[in-house]
Amino acid sequence: MNIRQYTIGIAFASILSGCDSNSYLEDLYVAPEAAFTTDKTEYSVLETVHFSNAGEGTSFTVWPGNTGHCYGVEGDTGFATGNDGTFAYSYDEPGEYEAVWVASSIDSDKQPVFSTAKARISVVDRNGGLENFVISNLYRMREYAGTVYFNSTGEKVSADTLLCPILWDAWRSAKVNSIQALQLIEFELTSSTATFSWLDKSTGSLRPIRSGISTSRIVDFMDNGKLAVQKFVVTTSSGNETSYYVAPVMIPTFTDFKVNGVSGTIERDIAFYNRYSVTVKLPSSTDLTALKPEFTVMNGDAALLDGTNVKVSIGGQPQTSGSSTVDFTSGQAVYDIEYRMAGENNLHLVRSTEVTVNIVH
Amino acid sequence: MKQYTVLRLAAALLLAAITSTVMAAQSVSGTVYDSATSEPLPGATVSVKGTSAVTATDADGNFTLRTDRTSGTIQVTYIGYVPAYKDFKAGEHVTVLLREDNRMLDEVVVIGYGVQRKSDLTGSVSSVDPDDLKSIPATNVIAAMQGKVSGVEIVQNSGAPGASNSIRIRGMGTVNDSDPLYVVDGIMMDNIDHIATEDIASIEVLKDAASAAIYGSRAANGVVLLTTKSGEKSTKRLNISANISGGFMSVANAPSILPASDYARFSDYVHNAHEYTVISLDGQMNLTEAAQAEVADGSDWWQLATRTGSTGKASLALSGGDKNLNYYVSGNYLKTNGIVRQSGYERLSFNGKINASLADCLKLGVQAGYSREQRDVVSEGTRGVIKSAITYNPLMPIYDLDGGYTYLTPVENLRRLGHSRDIDKITGQVKLDWTIIKPLLFSTRASYLTERSDIDRMERSRSSEEVIGTNYFDVKKNPVTANTFSWDNILTWMPELHPDHNLTIMAGQTMEIYRQNSLNSSGRGYGGYDDEFNSLGFAAFEQATNSATTGYTSLGLLSRISYNLLNRYLVQVNFRADASSRFAKKNRWGYFPSISAGWRLDQEPWLRDQSWLSMLKIRAGWGQLGNNRIPNLAWLSLISYGKENYIYGVGTPSLKPGYALTSYGNPDIKWERTESTTAGIDFNMFGNRFTSSIEYFVKDTKDMLLEVPIVYSAGWASTPWQNAGSVRNQGFEIQAGWNDRIGDFGYGISGNFSHVRNHVTSLGQYGEPILGGNLKSPNNLGYVTRTVLNAPIGAFYGYICDGIMQESDFDTAGKPRIPVKQSAYAYNPGDRKYVDINGDGVIDDNDLTTIGNPHPDFYYAFNLNLSYRNFDLQMFFQGVHGNEIFNASKYFLYSNVTYNGSWTSDYDFSNVASDYFQRVYRPENVSGYRAYYGPNPGGDVPVPSSVSSRSSDNFAASDWYIEDGSYLRCKQIQLTYTFPASLTKRMRMQSVKAYASVSNPFTITGYSGMDPEIGKTVGEEANTAIGIDQGTYPQARTWMFGIMLDF
Amino acid sequence: MKIIDNIRISALAAIIAVSASGCRDYFEPEYTGYIPENKFYDNINSLRMGLNSVYNVVQSKNYEFSELLFGLGVSDDAWAHQDVSSGTIPDVLNFTFDTQNEQILTRYRTQYLGINKANQVIRNAGNIQFKNNGSTKKELREVYGQAKVLRALFYFNLVKTFGGVPIQPEWQELGSLIVPRSTVEEVYAYIEKDLREAVLLLRKGRYQQGEAGQIGVGGGLGLLMKVLLYQASPGTDIPAEVKAEKWKEAYEIGRYFIEGADLSVNDLLKFDERYTDTKWEDFASQMFLEDNVSKESVLSGSDIVNLHKLDAFDNIFRLSGEFSIESLIEINHFDFSGLSSDIDESWGLYNNFIHQNESGVSLSPVATKDLYNTMANDPRLMYTITGRIYNEYFCQEGTISLKSHDAAEGYLFMKTFLFASEGSEAGRNYRVMRYAEALLIYAEILLENQEPRRAVDYVNMVRQRARKLIDPSNPNAKYNPVKDANFKDVSYAPYDITREAILKEKRIEMAGECDRWFEVCRLGQSYERQQFLARNLPTEASGKIRQRGKHFKKGINELYPIPYKEVYTSNGVIRQNFGY
Known part of the structure; x- marks a missing residue:
């Protein structure tokens, strides 16, 4: 009789002691092994560094290594990654940084276990825009x-x-x-x-x-x-x-405009930098069909003009002061002045102005 | 690797029993009588123990046996009788008395849609003997079943009379609804609170897929089959049986909190100044007169909230009939007044069942039942009566200066929150069994169940009637009517083939139509001190009403083949196809197969005659089940009124309603599918005096329904359900029992032991954690459970504590050297230290982790019953081991927070635990009032502080709240006296029994709260929030006295 | 014996067959309290109820608060107490937010909630039955048009805050919700298409009296001009040649809306160019157009030009100014709380302007000194910013004193002020767009189309209205300290001077109306203005130092990040903006 009771007793005791209460934590524990990748090793200032996890662990943090985020320095802090193990960060200052990646997991008696990995990241400022x-x-x-x-x-x-x-x-x-x-x-x-x-x-x-x-x-x-x-x-x-x-x-302009010896008044259009109007008062009897206006551009200032960099034309026809004839029967003609400056590696830098000349009586 | 050690042990035991010695031949003779009727027993098999000699008794019960043994023991066995052993000496005449074996192996057990011999079972079906339940004071059947069946973990969510239970058969299968399916006389139900234990004839629990697959789409969480009593087996025209019992209930375990006088000292402790106290010349500290006056008119809230409860049960059953007609009519009444004032439960039910055989091949059964339950509910949880009874300031009087009730005290809480819930249920069923030709039986059964429930709540203003004020009251009404029509037709064919082959083929169809309409209305009225105001007529202001009807229909085609060869090799195959309106057309049909096989080793020739071996059966089963407990319209995208109105016009504009999709469905939604494999050994010895079974099971739930996150750019107003998750429950159960008689003294010990390991194997594509147990104000701990991959469902979630900050944790400038939470206020010694688990140098949400597991490692129960002549003593113990409890009450019991959750009030603190002063931290150089208690650097409770953000950080959710919830509870001790037959015969009665019992006399546990049995939070029952104690209604100790009469 | 058995078996088989057959509609039990989309959208009135739910989103506190935070709070026009507190709102103000910031998520999510509800109306408009008479078809067009305008508004808020965003299809399926981000150009093209079609559908008139609260053709055209302006502006990530084209298209729309020139349907829709795969008949029926409308029909400018005018500046923000002739898009609010009903149609920003809320979880912006100085000698200053004490004008119904929330010499924005007699401030309407803004947009369009003189004329039209504030005939003139001599018209000037004048006029006219940040972004001046803000920060009374503008990262913070959860849940299909 007592043998049977004895065997049943053993069975109970062994089962009772066999399961400790934290077995569920063992399933959750992942032995941490820190490893991470960054998409490049050299970045420019403010460019985003993409850290992503390549190791094992339950949660991961990144210590970028710049001021306030140096691993191991008391009072400094790191950043937790998203739950897909990625983290984006951009450095404000150029320099060489030691980024530290920390992988952690909780073991079955609720103590965190850590593993760290390091990588050098250099940040350079090449953005000369x-x-x-x-x-x-x-x-x-x-x-x-x-x-x-x-x-x-x-x-x-x-x-x-x-x-x-x-x-x-x-x-x-x-x-x-x-x-x-x-x-x-x-x-x-x-x-x-x-x-x-x-x-x-x-x-x-x-x-x-x-x-x-x-x-x-x-x-x-x-x-x-x-x-x-x-x-x-x-x-x-x-x-x-x-x-x-x-x-x-x-922006070129006429500084003097004479027709038949009469100087016109030159005025800039209030709403445009490159539009002028010239009004020349001529006696009503003047024959307007073939006048020969004389004009000087920008006082012919030698500092600006080298004889080749100004072109005056009407409707594409080049005009030379005093010699080209202009039909003013409509009472109006529109001059186009083009001024050119030579730039680096023979780039032509051009500005042009539109002058409307009115003949009034 | 732990499970295998147990199996190896059981196998060793088996081998030792088989090798036994052999003896020489002689002859012995004797006669065998039936001990009850003392008539000779013809045809009993007689053999000499340990030899191959065997013979049978003749018509007069005599036998002679040739054996070479001079002495030894002979064994006499007869079907239906307990095997007997008698020593003999050569030449003597031996008389043997055989006693009838009430635990007949060949008794018939109810399985889905039919019955089967217990010995032929291949699935894991456990039976519960209804007689055990009768005397348990629980208000419903499930609570009474606690601990009676291995693998079935039943936890009472609260001790309130009529409270719900959480039932988990072989672990929690899903994060959603994992309650089992109840089938009462073939009617499928989700709740059986209305059934009285006295009316129950048999209870079977189908635990594995092999046995439950016949219920297909609703059986994923296991099935509980109940059959109610009927007049079938009655032999007399009229049997009357009555069971009357009554008893009183007292508080099992009062809370250990400070009395009013010590509370005054605590108030000084928080202010760190002598206000209530003064230190006299001899160094003693005692209260000032003013303090004593205030203590005098304070109140002991625990006494004011609780009382001695009472419970009474009466049931009367008339049954009788003969071969052609039998009836059973019963009436039951139960009334319980809970140990918390105003809580109570009352149930009145009538049942009638008539079976008539119209012709020898046609039997008709009609059944009808009515039950009315009326439950007075008291508020529980963080704003409940129990919580306020424990934590409310004991110096406050019941009535405030104006004569009104002091707000939020337990007395005011009870008066204000009058809340009753009553449910009427009517069931009707007609059953027709038609034996078409001898082996072919057709039975059709139509049943109708209607249930009308109504929640009626009235919240009265607390201010006194004599004071001017616009006092308002709130009324809530929530009538719900639901009716279910089900009709199933079953065809069973038992062809008589060769006697060695026993084949049963069953095919059938079931259908079910369910409709529910509910109305939900609330309103606010003014005045309202008397009950007559409890009507929406008075509460006419700010009325809000909503009504909806919903329903589902289902159709099932089922089939089963069971085959038994030579009573040794057993096979059973089930197949069910189920369709339900809860699924879109393309997923409407689900197919649920299962197969199980068994081998009766004890019938094998080489073991048949081992006299000590009564039964040895190895069985295994596999099957798939479904769980369609999802909202009725989960696959449809629906528009409903969501207050999305707009206004047109100038001046006072006119309001025009706005409608848009409010709930988004998932047309691909389908069943949560559970696949379980089981292997088991049933092993009985010594004429079934020793019975045992060991089973190992793996239960995988796939396609678990989850709200998988969708992108915001979809612009959906709600997240649809998707089949995405999976959970695995794995473990083993052991059930064993030994009972024997020595002369008039009978004794029996039986027990069960179950180990289940629950963990989530997938949470869908993103593995999005599911947060649960959101503890809002006043204890603001936020989500305390988080279900993640590889963790159990509803695992607790919070920080890991690292003790209290000491002086050494600060540098000379007073800056903390350890990682701390970002805060605008300086830290100093006495604040709580947390572990920076992710190593980023700061404490934040990323340091929250899994800190506790609410699921037990194993649960067990054992039953001891002793009987001597007419006395029966029965003791029943039940316990769990390895589960953890989140004791949210510690937020109040160890801090200076007020009842209502404010940290900054400098009076009206909630009351604290009696060991507060020993556990609160005090630095070496403690000063002021606290110096009286001396330094306590080892204390684990942070220093009281009125800075609310610091205090709520110090008391944030962490493993400081986690406690071991293991307990062993003596559920019941019962003494029953059966009046001697001679006396009862003279009064022409069959039997009279009187019993006295005490339930929950004592509990062995390390848990500091009042009651270690913590189920789901009442009011927010969810699988992801179990084991959280926010001031749960404790279970009472009940003394019961009853008498059972049978005429 | 045998025969009877057979009869019994066959009878039994019959019963089973019957019960299995009727199972087709057996599986559709009725229910009430919910209705599927196709059943709901089968009549004309349900379309209107769908539209109400879209307006409800624009009425919601989430929408209006995010306009306040991202439109004004972050800009160089505003300081706030919240600049120095900690939390998700201060993080947005100081550009120290991370991709999981809740305010950015609410901005993103609220627009898409609105888009989804608008899509429900638009996708179902085609299959509702309606009596084919004039008035019903007109209601159908107007509801369909307003849904399109609101959808355009939501996408416009998204593209100017986040850049290119996913464009959701009108019909969605659970399996294909993840849509990759479109480019900025594609999103603007989608917005423009909605707006051009809406102009064809919306009511050619203003909604008044009982119908007030809806968007008419003026709102559609105003928003279209603003969308074209944003595409053409330097700060928007759109190819240069497309920008030049947009200035021309904007000019075409402006001449129709502001000057009343005629516009053919084809020119409005750019039908030949952009609807290459649709026939006109199909398009016309889908848009419920009357039969007599063809591609060539001409929309006469004279119907449109007089719909909206400039109202008196000291009236448009008053109760009497609600739904004034100047209002292009205005959302209706009303304070029902007095009638003890639980209907909430009130204006959500009740305590964000004048009733200062100093908690870290809200936002109470005050005008910066720079804005105050910019409006010196401008008659509108008195009605826009308080200054150290309340102007007499506001104390007509009893003296009110300025609470001591003078956030570091900042002054309260006054446009939301209501006199006590004008009812509850919580009932104040939310003005989304005014005709004055349309005029100033048109001025910039004219300048970019080489018409600097006419551009200045429109600027002076707005200043002329402002001058009426100090005209002796105006009874409120006596409160206004500004002298007529100090408030001159803008004189004609070349391109850069005129452009500066137009932009300054818009900043003054629209001050405090939650648009400044996006205006600065479209001009490409966000870094410059944030640097200016960083250099001119006052210290808070509590001594805490402000960080506004210091953390702004050039080239990154002009756009906000797509919320982390959105990128994560889309498995990388929706990519993050540069720099986050």
Whole structure:
């Protein structure tokens, strides 16, 4: 009798002790083994680094290694990855960083087990883009009450060349408010950590300038008396340089227009920089069919004109002052003045103006 | 590898029993009588133990046996009798008395749509003896069944009378609804609270796919078959049996909280200043007079909320009839007043069953039943009466200064939240059995069940009637009527082939039509102190009403072939095809096969005559089941009113309704499919005095319904269900019993032991975790369970505690050197430390992890009954081991939070546990009032703080709340006295029994709460939120006295 | 014996057969309280009820708050208490958000909820029965047109916040919900198609009295002009040659809507060019057009040009200014709380402007000093920003004092102010677009089409309306400190000066109307304006230092990230924006 009871007793006891209560944690435990990949090893500033898990574990964190996120430094913190084991992060400053990947899991007596892996990530600032470039407060425009300045906004005509149109009124020698004076430049670079400088031909050195700051009013567009293309350089915080060329091109206009010896009054259209009108008062008896107007462009200023870079025409027909005949029977003729400046690697930088000449009695 | 050690042990036991010695021949003679009727027994087999000599008794019961043994024991066996053993000496005449064996092996067991001999069973079917249940004070059958069947884990969600239970047959199969299917006399139901235990004739639990597959699409979580009593086996014209019992219920285990006087000390402790207390000259600290006055008119909320409960049961059953006509009529009444005031349950039910044989081949059965349940519900959980009784400030009086009720005290809570729920059920069934030709039986059965339930709630204002104020009250009504019509036709064919071959083929069709319409309305009214105001007529303001009708239809074609060769080799194959309106046309039909086989080794010639071996059967089964418990219209995209209105016009604009799709269906939705494989050994010895069975099972649920996340750019207003997840339950069950008689003294011990390991094997393509158990205000712990891959369903979720911050955790500047949560307030010693599990140097949501498992490692029960002459003593124990409980009450019991969840109030703290002062942290250089208690650097309770964000961090969900929930509970001790037959015969009665019992006398557990049996949270019953104690209604200790009369 | 057995067996077989046969509709039990889409959308009135649910999205707090946060809060026009607190809203304000930010998710999700509801109306319009008389077909067109305008509005909010986004098909299936992102150009083309078709469908008039709250042709044309303007603007990621084309198309629409020039249906729809695979008859029937409408029919400008005018500036934000002639798109709100019903049609931003909410989970923007100075000497300043004390004008019905929430010299936006006699502020309508904005858009279009003089004329039309505020005949003139001499018209000037004047006028006219951030983004000036903001930050009274503008990453933060959950749930089909 007692043998049987004894065997039943053993069966119970062994079963009772066999199962400890945390067996469910064993199923959840994944021996952590940290391994991770990044899509590249070299990134530019602000470019996103994509970390993704390549190892084992229940949860993963990334310590990018920049300030405040260095693994092992007291008080620093890391970032938890998404539950698909990926994490995106962009570095603000260029430099060499040691990113640490931590894989962890909870073992059956509720203690976290860690495993770490490291990788070097270098961040470089190569983004030398120039977003926009303005020669600001170039000329105080008298047509408006209050101070309204003409700003010459650079237009990209090629990958590295910008054309800044200059109003005729802004061409005069003066200490301020003229293209011949030192200029204040407002610009925006693609990278927020790059610097911008102007090649001062007189000293041959690159002089850094800051956007819209009066202390940076150092740029001189005049090379020994002539408007010339200026070279600017964007230097990124990791040292590589991109150069840009800015060509100040005049918006041409007649400064003198005579018909039969009578000078016309020249006026700019208030709503356009490159539209003028000339009114010439002639006696009503004048024969308008074949007049020979004499005109001078931009005072024939030698600093601007080299005899070849201006073309005047009507409806495509070239006009020469004093010799071409014009039929004014309609009382009006429209001249087209084209001014050209030579840029780097023989780029032609062109500005043209439309002048409407009216003959009145 | 743990399971295999057990199997190896059982096999060793078996071998030792088989090798026995052999003896020489002689002759012995004797006669065999039936001990009950003392008449001779012809045809009994007699053999000498240990030898091959065997003979049978003649017509007068005599026998002579040639054996070479001079002495030994002879064994006499006869079908239906307990085998007897008698020592003999050569030449003596031996008389042997054989006692009838009430546990007949060849008794018939109810299986789906039919019956089968117990010995022929190949699936795992466990029976429960209804007599065991009669005297248990539980209000419903399921609660009474707790611990009676291996592999069936029953947990009472709350001790409130009439409360629901959670039932898990062989583990929790799905995160959705995993309650089993109940089939009462062939009618499929989801709830059997209305059935009285006295009316039940038999209960079978179909646990594995092989036995449950015949119910196909609704059997995934197991099936409980109930048959009610009928007059069939009655021999007399009129049998009357009555069972009257009554008893009282008391609180088993009162909460260990501070009395009002110590609460005053706690209040000073939080303020760290002497306000209620003063230190006298001799260094003793006691209360000031003012404090004592305040303590005097405080209240002991636990006493005010609880009372001595009472319970009474009466049932009367008349049955009788003869060969052609029999009837059974019964009436049952039960009334229980719970140990929490105003909680109660009352049930009145009548049943009638008439069976008549119209012709020798045609039998008609008619059955009708009515039941009315009326339950007075008290609020439970985080805003419940129990929680407020434990944690409410004991210095507060019941009535406030204006004579109104102090808000949120248990007394006010009970008065305000009058809430009753009553359910009427009417069932009717007509059954026709037609024996077309001898082996071919056709039975058709049509049944109709209608259920009308109504929830009636009235929330009264708490302010006193004598005070000016616009006091309003709220009324809620929720009448629901549902009716089910089912009709099944079964054809059973039992061809008489060669006697060695026993074949039964059954085919049939079932159909079911279910319709439910519900109305849900609420309103607010003014005044409303008296019950007469409880009508929507008065509560006419801010009325909101909604009504909906829904339903489903299903059709099933089923078939079963069972074959038995030489009573030794048994095979059973089931196949069922089921269709339901819950699925779109293309997924409408589901196919559910199952196959099981058994081998009766004890019938094998080389074992047949081992006298000690009564039964040895090896069986195995495989099958697939479905679970279609999904919303009725889950596959349709539907528009309903979602308050998406717009207004037109200037001045006072006119409101125009807006409609759009509110619920998105999934046309591809189909059954949750459960596939289970079982292997088992049934092993009885010594004339069935020792019975046992061991079973190993693996149950995989595939296509579990989940709300798989969809992209936001779809713009869907709701997430449809998709079949995506899978869960595996794996384990083994052992059931064993030994009973024997020595003269007038009978004893029996039986028990069961089940181990189930539940874990989620897939959560769909994204493995999206399912959050559960959202503890909102006032204890704001958020989601405390998270079901993830490879973890059990509803595993607890929170931080891992690392003790309390000590001085050493801070640098000289007072900055914490350990990872902490981002906070605007400085940390200092006494705050809680958490483990930075993902190693990112900061404590945040990524450090939440799985911290506890609510599922038990194993559950067990054992039953001890002793009988001596007319006395029967029965003791029943039940227990679980290895489960963990999330004790949310600790949020209040160890902190300075107010009852309503505010940390910043500097009075009205909730009451705390009695061991608070020993467990709260105090630094070495403790100062102020707290110095009185001396330093306590090892304390595990954070320092009280009135900075709400710091305190809620200190008491965030973590494994500080997790406690071991194992317990062993003595469920019941019962003494029954059967009046001697001579006395009852004179009063022309068959039997009279009187019994006295105590339930839940004692419980052995390490759990600090009042009751370790914590099921689903009442009110938000979900599989993903079990084992969370927010102040659960505790189970009572019940003393019952009853008498059972049979005429 | 044998025969009887056979009879019994055959009888039995019959019973089973009968019960199995009737199972086709057996599996469709009836139900109430829900209705499938095809049954709901079978009559004309259900289409209107579907449209109401789309308007309800624009009326919702989620929609309006996200316009406040992303339109004004982040911009260089506003400071807020929330700049210095912590949480999802401050993270958006300071550009320190991560891809799981809840406000960004709400912005993304709310638009798609609206698109889905609009699609329900649009896809079902074709299969409802209706009495084929004039008035019913007109209602059908107008509801169909408004659904298209609202769908265009939701996609417009998405593309200007996130760039290219998925375009969901009108009919969806659970299996194919994941749609890859379209390009910015494709999304704008989809928006433009909806708007051009809507102009053909919408009512050629204004909805007044009992019908107020809907969008007429003025709203459609105003939104179309704004969409064309955004495509042509430098900050939008669209090829340069397409931009030039868009300026011309915008000019064509502007001449029709603002100047009343005629416009053929073909030119409106660009039918020949863009509907190469549809025949006109099919298109006309799908759009429920009257039979007499053909590609060549001409939409006369004279029907449109007088629909909308400039109203008095000191009236359009008053109660009497609700649904004024100047309003192109206006969403109806009303405060029903007084009638103790649980209907909530109130305006969600009740305590975000004047009743300052200092909690970290809300947003109360105040005007920056730069905006205040920009509006110096402008008669509209008094009605737009408080200044240190309430102007007398606002104290006509009793003195009200400024609470001490002067967030670092910031001043309250006043356009949402209502006098007590004008009823509850929670009932104030939400003005989405005004005719004044259409005029200023047209001015920029004219400038880009080499008409600088006429551009300046339209700017001065808006300033002329503002000058009426200080005209002696105006009773409120006495409150206005601005002298007539200091408020001059804009004079003609070349392109860059005129452009600056137009943009400045728009910033002044539209100040506080939740559009500034997207205006700055379309101009490509977001980095420049955020740098300006970062340089001019006041310290909060509590001494906490503001970080606004410091964390803005150029080339990345011009667009917000697609919510993490969306990318994750789409398994990489929906890709993240650059830099996140």
